[in-house]
Amino acid sequence: xxxxxxxxxxxxxxxxxxxxxxxxxxxxxxxxxxxxxxxxxxxxxxxxxxxxxxxxxxxxxxxxxxxxxxxxxxxxxxxxxxxxxxxxxxxxxxxxxxxxxxxxxxxxxxxxxxxxxxxxxxxxxxxxxxxxxxxxxxxxxxxxxxxxxxxxxxxxxxxxxxxxxxxxxxxxxxxxxxxxxxxxxxxxxxxxxxxxxxxxxxxxxxxxxxxxxxxxxxxxxxxxxxxxxxxxxxxxxxxxxxxxxxxxxxxxxxxxxxxxxxxxxxxxxxxxxxxxxxxxxxxxxxxxxxxxxxxxxxxxxxxxxx
Amino acid sequence: xxxxxxxxxxxxxxxxxxxxxxxxxxxxxxxxxxxxxxxxxxxxxxxxxxxxxxxxxxxxxxxxxxxxxxxxxxxxxxxxxxxxxxxxxxxxxxxxxxxxxxxxxxxxxxxxxxxxxxxxxxxxxxxxxxxxxxxxxxxxxxxxxxxxxxxxxxxxxxxxxxxxxxxxxxxxxxxxxxxxxxxxxxxxxxxxxxxxxxxxxxxxxxxxxxxxxxxxxxxxxxxxxxxxxxxxxxxxxxxxxxx
Numbered sequence: 001x002x003x004x005x006x007x008x009x010x011x012x013x014x015x016x017x018x019x020x021x022x023x024x025x026x027x028x029x030x031x032x033x034x035x036x037x038x039x040x041x042x043x044x045x046x047x048x049x050x051x052x053x054x055x056x057x058x059x060x061x062x063x064x065x066x067x068x069x070x071x072x073x074x075x076x077x078x079x080x081x082x083x084x085x086x087x088x089x090x091x092x093x094x095x096x097x098x099x100x101x102x103x104x105x106x107x108x109x110x111x112x113x114x115x116x117x118x119x120x121x122x123x124x125x126x127x128x129x130x131x132x133x134x135x136x137x138x139x140x141x142x143x144x145x146x147x148x149x150x151x152x153x154x155x156x157x158x159x160x161x162x163x164x165x166x167x168x169x170x171x172x173x174x175x176x177x178x179x180x181x182x183x184x185x186x187x188x189x190x191x192x193x194x195x196x197x198x199x200x201x202x203x204x205x206x207x208x209x210x211x212x213x214x215x216x217x218x219x220x221x222x223x224x225x226x227x228x229x230x231x232x233x234x235x236x237x238x239x240x241x242x243x244x245x246x247x248x249x250x251x252x253x254x255x256x257x258x259x260x261x262x263x264x265x266x267x268x269x270x271x272x273x274x275x276x277x278x279x280x281x282x283x284x285x286x287x288x289x290x291x292x293x294x295x296x297x298x299x300x301x302x303x304x305x306x
Numbered sequence: 307x308x309x310x311x312x313x314x315x316x317x318x319x320x321x322x323x324x325x326x327x328x329x330x331x332x333x334x335x336x337x338x339x340x341x342x343x344x345x346x347x348x349x350x351x352x353x354x355x356x357x358x359x360x361x362x363x364x365x366x367x368x369x370x371x372x373x374x375x376x377x378x379x380x381x382x383x384x385x386x387x388x389x390x391x392x393x394x395x396x397x398x399x400x401x402x403x404x405x406x407x408x409x410x411x412x413x414x415x416x417x418x419x420x421x422x423x424x425x426x427x428x429x430x431x432x433x434x435x436x437x438x439x440x441x442x443x444x445x446x447x448x449x450x451x452x453x454x455x456x457x458x459x460x461x462x463x464x465x466x467x468x469x470x471x472x473x474x475x476x477x478x479x480x481x482x483x484x485x486x487x488x489x490x491x492x493x494x495x496x497x498x499x500x501x502x503x504x505x506x507x508x509x510x511x512x513x514x515x516x517x518x519x520x521x522x523x524x525x526x527x528x529x530x531x532x533x534x535x536x537x538x539x540x541x542x543x544x545x546x547x548x549x
Contacts, residue, residue: 049392053548071394079392085385089317101309102393144389 001060002027002152002182003048008057010043017043019206020057025199027151030178032193032214033186034292035203036300041186042082044203045156048184049079062151075103078145078181082156084138088130092121092140095129096147103148115143119173135166142173153177155185159192171196190293200292204300217295225263230284231255231275239278243270258288310395310403311410314377318411328415331369335361339422347422353430354437358422359444359517363484363510366412366455371476373411374459377404378544379472391548401460401540408456413449440519447516450529451509455480457536464540483532484509 003025010018018040025031035041046052048059050070059066064073087095093112100108116125119139124132129140138158145153159170167189174183174196187193193200193214200217202210210217224247234254240246245265250258261267268285275282318324338361343349345357381387390400423441430436462476463469487508491501505511509532512525 046388051388051392051548071396074392074394077392081385081388081392083385085387085389087317087386088384089321094316098309098313099393102395 001025002029002062003184004060005044005048006058008044008047008059009055010040010047010052011055016206018047018054021203021206021208023201023208023211025152025182025184027182028178028180029199030174030183030197031185032197032200033184033203034188034190034193034200034296035186037188039203039300040206041203042156045079045154045184045186046081049077049154050074051081075148076151078148078150078153080141080145080153080155080158084141086129086137086140086144089128091128092116092125092132095140096143099144100147105148111147115146118146119143120169135162135170138162138166138170139173142170142177146177151182153181153183153185155183157187158185159187159189167192190296193292202296202299209299210295214292217292224260226288227259227261227268227271228252228284228286228288229257229259229271229282231257232281232283235275235278235280239274243267243274245270307395307399307403307406310390310400311407314404314407315410318373318407324411327369327372331365331415332418335365335419347426353426353435355422355426355441355444358419359448362419362448363451363513366452367477367480367484369415370408370412370452370455371459371462371473371480374404374408374456374463374476375469375473376463377408377460377472378464378540379466379469382467383469387544391544397541397544401464401537401544405456405460405537405540408460409453412452412456416448416452437519440517443519443521444517446521447513447525450516450526451513454483454509454529454532454536457533457540458483461536461540461543464543487511 001024003023005021005023007020007022008018009016009020021040021044033041033044043052047054048061048066050066050073053067061073062076064076066073090098093116096112096115097108100111105111116122119142121136121139121143124136129137132140142155142158145155155174158174159167162170171192174185177183178196185196197214199213200210201208232255235257237249237251237257240249240257240259245267246259246261248260250260252258259267259271272282335358338345339347339358345361347355347357350357378387381390391397426436427434458479459472459476462479463472466472466475485508488505488510490496491505491508496504506528509529512528515522516525
């Protein structure tokens with residue numbers, strides 16, 4: 001396991017920020033870490049990277065205990081903190097070489113060139129960090145996290161506050177990095193989660209409320225499936241009543257219907273038959289997934305009302 | 307530690323502020339010692355650097371906090387502390403890197419004052435008639451004093467997010483450590499057996515003692531304990547923030 005978190009707890013005053021959470025991330029996985037603001041995402045990441053000391057529990061990175069072997073375990077981690085703090089008065093190359101020096105990277109300048117290339121900083125490499133745009137600063141942050149070829153990447157909100165183009169670029173970059181490394185990243189942009197990760201961990205009020213593969217989370221809880229169809233001409237909703245196993249029908253438009261049915265009984269053949277009998281044609285049929293966004297909202301809803 | 311050390315030295319001379327601080331220090335010292343009559347070596351008519359060693363700590367009250375004020379305050383403000391402390395570095399390595407860098411900067415700024423020695427050496431009658439041993443001892447005293455001031459300054463910077471606050475706390479602590487104990491010793495309740503004991507906590511007493519030209523291990527131990535004490539306190543404060 002690349003990251004193993006066991007019974008991790010952190011309290012600030014009377015507020016329990018992280019409450020006995022357990023999870024593990026295997027080698028090469030890309031895991032999205034989701035939760036509403038103040039759920040404990042950043043606190044958990046700060047403990048994993050060794051910045052904050054936990055009150056209880058333990059963390060291991062590639063088998064190294066973060067508390068007992070702080071220096072060795074930090075060598076395995078590349079970390080991009082939430083606010084992406086950087087030395088604004090340093091030049092990009094100077095900064096990356098400084099960080100490389102801390103990690104005692106061999107052939108430092110060569111490695112600096114490599115990460116500049118990898119993160120697409122080429123044109124901006126001789127500027128001061130303070131002069132760069134937000135997207136480029138984010139790249140410098142990522143480059144600094146990659147310079148020592150870490151096995152594990154911890155990225156706290158790597159794509160927040162970027163414009164749509166930058167967002168796509170940074171997303172592709174994370175995907176590319178994720179091919180060879182373990183990545184744990186937090187975000188609140190749901191489309192990104194669906195685009196990037198294999199697995200999602202949702203945290204709410206310091207507790208883990210969901211930890212599953214993204215495909216499984218996208219499926220509704222298993223007791224219903226939803227189909228949306230588009231017909232060439234309008235049809236009365238009553239025509240659908242003759243299909244067995246249909247739980248609910250909804251008409252969005254005279255020719256567009258949303259059908260809810262039991263997954264144990266595939267209604268599609270019966271549906272085709274019926275439509276054919278009624279002398280209509282199906283122009284479009286889609287299985288509607290309940291998105292991660294829906295799941296997220298359901299699981300963290302109580303947070304909003306309280 | 308090495309990386310932090312060179313980063314701090316580089317960023318001091320990489321910014322205009324570094325040159326301004328060094329320039330203001332040397333200009334102030336030069337004006338006081340060679341131009342304005344009150345402490346002027348020329349008006350004094352003796353081939354001695356006494357007024358330099360008298361004035362230097364007072365100028366250090368402001369020079370050293372100006373050098374150390376940003377050391378941690380700026381890292382706290384910009385959040386880069388998180389960057390440093392999640393790297394394979396111990397808190398002690400970060401603190402020592404900054405303390406030694408600040409100390410080196412003070413030494414570099416102090417270096418040109420060797421010209422004063424040369425000038426007074428040339429001006430002596432006969433030439434070279436001055437107490438070289440005493441001056442060497444005084445420089446050693448000044449170096450130890452600078453080390454303890456730097457430790458106080460770095461500590462002050464570590465407890466705040468604001469450079470200005472870091473500067474003010476450092477100046478206040480340094481002046482208190484320098485003169486405060488001596489002043490307190492004069493309170494009547496300490497008179498008799500306690501006044502010497504209270505005064506011995508003051509930096510000035512040990513500085514003056516070294517300047518006499520006698521390198522007493524007690525004075526050296528004193529400066530090292532003040533310096534190391536504040537370095538430890540800095541490490542402690544920074545570790546508390548991670549709790």
